[in-house]
Amino acid sequence: MKVLLVQSWLGGDGPPVYPVGLACLAASLAGHEVTCFDPNVAADPLGGLAARIREFRPEAVGVSLRNIDSTNTRRSVSYLPPFAAVLDTARREFSGPLIVGGAGFSMFAGPLMDRYPAIDYGVYLEGEATFAALVAALAGSGGDVAAVPSVYRREGGRVLFSGPAAKADFTDLPVPDFAVLPLAPYAAVPWGVGVETKRGCAFACLYCPYGFLNGRAYRRKAPGRVAAELAGLQALGLTRFTFLDSVFNAPAEHAAAVMRAMIDRGLTMAWSAWFTERGLTRELLELARDAGCDTVIFSPDAYGDTALRALGKAVTRAEIDAGYALVRDMGCFDVSYNFFKNPPGQSLAQALAMLGFILRARRQMGRRAHFELSTLRVEPHTALAALAAREGRVAPDDDLLEPVRYGQKRTAYIEKFFDLFLKARGK
Secondary structure, eight states: OEEEEEEOOOTTOSOOOOOHHHHHHHHHOTTSEEEEEOGGGOSSHHHHHHHHHHHHOOSEEEEEOOOSBOSOTTSOOBSHHHHHHHHHHHHHHOOSOEEEESHHHHHTHHHHHHHOTTOOEEEOSOOHHHHHHHHHHHTTSSSOGGGSSSEEEEETTEEEEOOOOOOOOGGGSOOOOGGGSOSHHHHTSTTSSEEOSEEOOOOOOTTOOHHHHHOSSOEEOOHHHHHHHHHHHHHTTOOEEEEOOSSTTSSHHHHHHHHHHHHHHTOOOEEEEEEOSTTOOHHHHHHHHHTTEEEEEEEEEOSSHHHHHHTTOSOOHHHHHHHHHHHHHHOSOEEEEEEESSOTTOOHHHHHHHHHHHHHHHHHHGGGEEEEEEOEEOOTTSHHHHHHHHTTSSOTTOOOOSOOEEOOGGGHHHHHHHHHHHHHTTO
């Protein structure tokens, strides 16, 4: 079967990120003729898509919707209009099965199926095995479409769901095919190309959907396999990448094994990753340095123990300070922090302490210290959505496709202060 895989268009917002999901899907479609198109790196996004469809003449088109809107809460950009434009373009040029998947689709599967009737099938959660089974069924070689798990479909004017599939183990999945799209347009962005070492997240942060998307149990990729994937990317000319894990150094022993495999393989690429301060040691950071890490990213989200507990963070202020001191004193890393301006549990004292931490880090580390201050977005399948509903911030049946921002009401002035602070710094 001829299958065209398309990354959803972001409408020109932000730098391009390599669509790893498409690389995973392409690798799972052995025996089919597959090509990929990313409008985010095309000179003519929609015209290029139409031309590719006419040229390739696919028998199925799959669209990956990764994000619903931007994370920049000072200038929120919805990606649904460009997504709709991709669907409309595909439907004008193609009358066969139009399939949508990706993290963004899975978060809002029902509402998206209702809103966009052009979608024939939706792939829910992890797509490699499901998409391959669906394509096989559509090609007439894999049984009944209705029997494929984790698929939304239309039947008699209704949207039906076949029920979730079991989580796949990496030993059952092929290596992502990073050759399906040129790396160069993405390699110009420091975090533009990502590699995963595991799936799943054992943490339970209030706002985070990763547990829903990937499960709470860690499914680890063999360290040697990670190193082999990276060697393949290095052979394609890549010089830096980022690890996609929600938290790279949890579990720490798996992260260490991956880094030792990278060193044994003789890899020379620079990289970044998300770390937790809890359990972070100088020994692990020295191993990261030796394996090529040059940027450590933390997401403590708050800087006071009350707010940290309210957010469900598995870290304390003392651990944040200890992790920062380790990175600062080693002198070989950039460090990035994500904080929320006014999360649950925030107080004026904690906000001022966070500001002091930011200013101290910039004074001590200069341009090697980076900070992002944002506002919580209420997303479905999270504890924050349940909290917002209990507080009357959202209706229990709100689909949350339109962004709802969450800040602590009694300290709303803190958010306004940080907005002014950021504006004064040109952000």
